[in-house]
Amino acid sequence: MGNHTTVTTFLLWGFSSFPELQNLLFVVILLSHVTILLANALIMSAIKLNHNLHTPMYFFLFALSFSETCTTMVILPRMLVDLLSENKDISLHECATQMFFFFGLGGNCFILSAMSYDRYTAIHNPLHYPILMTQKICFQLIMASGVVGFAVSLCIVIIIFNLSFCNSNIIQHFFCDIEPVVSLACNYTFYQKVILLAFTAFVLVGSFVLIMVSYVFIVTIVVKMPSARGRYKTFSTCSSHFTVVFIHYGFACFVYLRPKNSDSFRDDILLAMTYTILTPLLNPIIYSLRNKDMQTALRKDLGNIIKFFPKMINKRS
Template identity: 50%
Template structure:
């Protein structure tokens, strides 16, 4: 056994790159997928850049709610940049390889921004709780200093989780095969290629996924429990509708984001199913970032008015 482990350790250096199988089985349909994903990626970029620009230019949107929305848009722009450009290149390439270092880097930044987004959605839930349940204390509870600290904490926690997860995966010995049955270097398909027992690593990663997803999701549920109780006490129907409307966009994004991520990550890597997981992963790496700017702009009158105002300035 010891000699076999030594041989495996010696062969680790033989894996210098991975082959991303991704959508290679689709043949000529890859060109159609390339066109579709390119259009979606451009819409995601333009939507998020529009939201960040509008929030920056319109003084009426300089409040914590839109501050966190702007941070979320920046994070999601980076999040899609980590995955989609390489996926688009692979859809046009014959050889879909990625170096070992690039694969580890992609995993690190993908997980970092993904967990950061989860934490930001939790903080946005707290912001809605403070605004609706404690309106008089809201300027103190959500001062700009506290907002900055919360945003920095989200990024810090996100990339701390990412660092631990990446080290747990890429410090394992890889001695072949090096075919990743996915369109980017995600944890589940990569860790299955390790040529040693990875049960402990998978367990730690699974616990980390549970914490990264369930803690902010539980926090959001508790926050909205208090929010609903407070809204029901509002005497006027118009006041209730206005309060609910400020939460509708956030809740829509939360349900889709956490629903898809939970399906993939709240289970051991041994249960990884390539075809189903690829479909769900496309949902939260492409369609969720696409949905966010649309939901927050189409359902939010303040953002709509700010966009019209900014467009009006451009015309002048």
């Protein structure tokens, strides 16, 4: 490497590009983080406590909420600390660990694929649906999503952190994302770039193709239904999932699959906030607003919580 100095510590410098907004960003991100945790916790508890929600669709929704909760825990606490602290150092190993878990939990793309397959099975073969989508099969699909997600993530991390980093150690981002990190490498080749793009495309494009294939079959079945009311009812069962898919893939594909250069990192910071904060925030809202069973379960659980606190206060007094 000649006279290059090997880098062992990075600086997460993303929010330093917006010094005048750091206090406002801290408040917004903190409130968003708390809301994400509470909203997903409510959805998971509602699914767990209400037996009428013990169906494959809600089993996948539970897994999706859990995955997104874990994803935000990987990114947002560190963001909040960096906004308040002058020391934005992150070691090579910490950076690799953050990247591994962030992209590993990105296996929720395949959870969304499993959810679309579940909807197709329910619409295409409703009589055999309980046999085709047993709890065991649902669990296997969730586990497969996790294994694929973390396997791809491990390959990405191995490729990136076997590169040599020299001179600059400033990551122009608020977390260890692929492009801001590899832009600091001295020996990043076109071959490695193609491999990383292939892994990213496999997760995003591959899972999206599976979803679209399921929806093509769903639409084909639904348009053949003689009743307009039946068509509306069937489409409404898929509307929440399709809305989440549109938001999730729209932002993620734009960030990870479009051509980039170092000048685009500032734009990527703003776009990354959409899929690290906005998407996990919107998902529970979409599912609770557009699903009557979920609304009923949430009202019941919130009512029980409201009744619980006065009883506790009376006991203590």
